[in-house]
Amino acid sequence: MPELPALPRSELEVARIVWHLxxxxxxxxxxxxxxxxxxxxxxxxxxLRRLTDKGYLIAKREGRTNVYHPKVKPDRVVRQVVRNxxxxxxxxxxxxxxxxxxQQEKLTEEQLDQLQTELDALRxxxxxx
Amino acid sequence: MPELPALPRSELEVARIVWHLxxxxxxxxxxxxxxxxxxxxxxxxxxLRRLTDKGYLIAKREGRTNVYHPKVKPDRVVRQVVRNxxxxxxxxxxxxxxxxxxQQEKLTEEQLDQLQTELDALRxxxxxx
DNA sequence: ATTGACAACGTTCATATGAACGTAATAATC
DNA sequence: GATTATTACGTTCATATGAACGTTGTCAAT
Numbered sequence: 001m002p003e004l005p006a007l008p009r010s011e012l013e014v015a016r017i018v019w020h021l022x023x024x025x026x027x028x029x030x031x032x033x034x035x036x037x038x039x040x041x042x043x044x045x046x047x048l049r050r051l052t053d054k055g056y057l058i059a060k061r062e063g064r065t066n067v068y069h070p071k072v073k074p075d076r077v078v079r080q081v082v083r084n085x086x087x088x089x090x091x092x093x094x095x096x097x098x099x100x101x102x103q104q105e106k107l108t109e110e111q112l113d114q115l116q117t118e119l120d121a122l123r124x125x126x127x128x129x
Numbered sequence: 130m131p132e133l134p135a136l137p138r139s140e141l142e143v144a145r146i147v148w149h150l151x152x153x154x155x156x157x158x159x160x161x162x163x164x165x166x167x168x169x170x171x172x173x174x175x176x177l178r179r180l181t182d183k184g185y186l187i188a189k190r191e192g193r194t195n196v197y198h199p200k201v202k203p204d205r206v207v208r209q210v211v212r213n214x215x216x217x218x219x220x221x222x223x224x225x226x227x228x229x230x231x232q233q234e235k236l237t238e239e240q241l242d243q244l245q246t247e248l249d250a251l252r253x254x255x256x257x258x
Numbered sequence: 259a260t261t262g263a264c265a266a267c268g269t270t271c272a273t274a275t276g277a278a279c280g281t282a283a284t285a286a287t288c
Numbered sequence: 289g290a291t292t293a294t295t296a297c298g299t300t301c302a303t304a305t306g307a308a309c310g311t312t313g314t315c316a317a318t
Binding site: 025026027041045049059061064065066 | 264265266267268
Binding site: 279 | 303304312
């Protein structure tokens with residue numbers, strides 16, 4: 001797994017849209033941007049090109065247009081970004097982040113239930129393998 | 130609460146050391162850096178100055194030396210950084226991040242127990258106020 | 259065949275960030 | 289008192305990033 005280059009905010013933003021659409025053209029990404037975050041066609045084009053150069057996407061030509069596809073699995077990228085974040089702010093320790101999230105971000109009852117369910121699943125898997 | 134300026138990686142790194150030491154001089158920060166992450170005295174000095182300019186720290190002169198103190202509560206900064214991160218990668222949704230952490234980052238039995246405890250506490254608080 | 263629209267690719271440009279230096283002031287040592 | 293060490297403060301400098309343009313090529317409609 002060759003270390004992937006850094007993925008700055010704006011590029012990540014665009015990459016996530018491609019992931020969400022499975023694959024996309026420049027225009028499709030532009031159209032999928034939130035209204036409060038309009039970006040120029042050229043700008044999106046630039047970010048897609050950079051993502052391609054960095055190895056995150058591949059461009060498949062269809063007629064006169066490039067269609068950008070994920071090259072590395074989104075999940076892997078997400079994992080790496082989360083890892084970086086953990087290192088930056090919590091010395092890589094997961095628990096403090098979880099605790100912070102539990103305390104600071106107010107979860108609804110349903111969300112807490114949801115968490116409980118997943119926690120149960122994990123703990124069962126841990127005790128009887 | 131006046132919006133605080135962005136806090137880039139390196140500055141955050143230095144800020145965290147100051148927080149950890151409660152307050153610190155340039156030299157103390159330099160000495161507190163991890164061995165695998167040595168920074169020049171001048172560099173640390175620059176970051177501390179920038180942090181001060183941005184309003185994160187205040188410099189109190191003691192003799193010939195500046196002692197840098199936190200100006201905004203670390204907790205508040207952490208909260209904002211986490212929020213930003215959530216927005217960038219999970220559209221601001223906490224649950225998906227929690228789920229990701231549960232799945233991808235392997236927690237020990239003890240850590241799971243710890244989480245369970247805190248989750249219980251929260252749910253009790255939610256049901257009987 | 260000509261015109262017009264859209265897109266690819268290479269380029270540009272300002273600001274932010276990582277990293278460090280030079281000089282002047284101040285303190286400590288000889 | 290002269291010299292050396294240490295620091296603050298202003299400056300610098302390269303690269304990264306956010307954002308966009310110009311030119312050229314390609315397709316589609318006249």
